Amino acid sequence: MNPSERIDELIAGITDWRGKTFASLRKTILAADPAIIEEWKWMGSPVWERDGIIAVADAHKGKVKLTFMYGASLPDPDSLFNAGLEGNARRAIDLFEGDKINERALENLVRAAIEYNHTHLKKNAPKKTAPAATRAKKVDKAD
DSSP: OHHHHHHHHHHHHOSSSHHHHHHHHHHHHHOOTTTOOOEETTTEEEESSSSSSSEEEEEEEEEEEEETTGGGGGGGGOOOOOOOOOOOSEEEEEEEETHHHHHHHHHHHHHHHHHHHIIIIISSSSSOOOOHHHHHHHHHOOO
């Protein structure tokens, strides 16, 4: 089963308001950028990535939590973050029954996370080098 199918299964198994909220969050995240990839990590957490992790979601008793890996570094003009505010890296949005999702603001936050990943994580990634055998062939051909 691929990660998207696992997320489908997880959402289908949450039969109260949290399942609908989770599905709405997912839809909004994916709408922010068509290149976002869904992953399944840490023994059961849906993760959205693009040039690094954007956010992780979990349904807890009484809430749905969406945690942005580098949320402390992101602009949040609509004040979506309401949890983890004391952390140095992560910030979260806790949604409770009856809360409405500001889809426009969430899409903007997701795009800001992608931009952060692109500018801060991708440029700091170790350079990939060709295996020694490949490098040697290139040298031989140059002779």
